[in-house]
Amino acid sequence: MASTETPAPVQKLPVRLHSISYAATDALLFEFRALDGTDLAPAEPGAHIDVHLPNGLIRPYSLVSSSPYVIAVKREAAGRGGSAWLHDHARVGSLFEISAPRNAFPLDERAAATLLLAGGIGITPISAMYRRLTELGRQVELHYWSRSPAHALFLAEFEGAPGVTLHYGDAPSRGNLAAIVAAAAPETELYCCGPDRMLAEFAAATANRDPARLHTERFSAPELAPPTEGFTVTLARTGIDLAIEPGRTILETLIDAGIDITYSCEQGICGACETKVMDGSPLHRDSFRKPEEHERLGTVMVCCAGSKSARLVLEL
Ligand code: FES
Incomplete structure (x- = not known):
């Protein structure tokens, strides 16, 4: 995640888990609504919320939809328990606390052209961006890499959608990312969200482009050992x-x-x-x-x- 402003203080909002639905292999959608059923304040594309889990974990999730708030959660076998808790224990109707949405991955809605690149669960914020730009009639191209059609979120929506190309296969087949980036005009705004290796490929492919037009968000980080000096x-x-x-x-x-x-x-x-x-x-x-x-x-x-x-x- 990267942004230019200091994040605002986080307020907690009480919400109800309104629905859980299947999204793709190992991925579920969780929809949160206000306790009284009124609309939650609309969030911008790229925004995320922190979900406070009853097991004490607090985890950030990008929003798929701006109101009600929908998050996509992939079960991470090697994760630290947030996704597994949501997959195994969350029940429709239960109460949660979430933060107000914060946007560390803002979209320039006025860009002349936009290239969106997503890998795996990284499609979550990217899908919100695609929908907004399409709604506004902007020029947008989306490339989405996933292991197989069964692993692709929003497949029914994206198959055949204007400007969307779906790529399947394990990470090494993402070799075409550099060519896709190279074909984008210099004034294109580029957004990339995906696993570490994909972000490294993106960084290499965009080394000669205007850094102000490059926007990335990571949804995981290599485990950091705590500082060794007191x-x-x-x-x-x-x-x-x-x-x-x-x-x-x-x-x-x-x-x-x-x-x-x-x-x-x-x-x-x-x-x-x-x-x-x-x-x-x-x-x-x-x-x-x-x-x-x-x-x-x-x-x-x-x-x-x-x-x-x-x-x-x-x-x-
Ligand atoms: S808690 Fe997320 S950056 Fe520190």
Whole structure:
């Protein structure tokens, strides 16, 4: 995920799980509605919500539809339990808390031309973008890679849809991504959401393009080992000092100390835990911000950052 603005404080909304439906092999759609049945505030294409699960996990999911809120969840065998919990335990009618939508992957709806590239469950935000651009009559091309038709979400909608090409096969067959990117006019806005390997291919294929026209979102990150060096975090509002032990994250230490902090992915990909740095020099390890964005905004993702200085003073 990447954006240019500091995420707004996250409010929690009570919602009811209104329906669960089959989307594709290992993927389900979960639809949340307001408790009184009124419409939830419409979300922009590319936005995501954090879902607070009863097992204590908080997980970010991109929205397929803007209101009611629908998320697509793929069961991740190697995941940390969020998708498995939703697949195995979520029941229609039960109550959840979610965050208000936040958009770390905004769509330029006025672009002259847009190329959308999605891999696997990465189709979730990309599908919302395609629908919006089509609704507006904009020029849009969508390429969607999935293992097989049975693994493709929204197959009935996308088969034969204008500007859509579906690609099947395991990741190595995505070799045509570079050619698709090369064929796009220089003024095209490019959006890519998919697994790490696909984003690496996208980065290589777009190395010579205007970075301002490149937009990516990752839905998983390689497991990050906690920082290995200890340091001290000072909370500017209270002056409290917290020792961050080697092998622990700032976020874990803040939670243990009872500090109210917003977080979600715990992997440095969603931006929910972004916190202002008042003093000190963080060691950034997230993939949400580019280094120059951290520099400009003076923020840190406390779920994964270390510190180059012995002390970090945070606006908490
Ligand atoms: S909780 Fe998602 S970036 Fe820190």
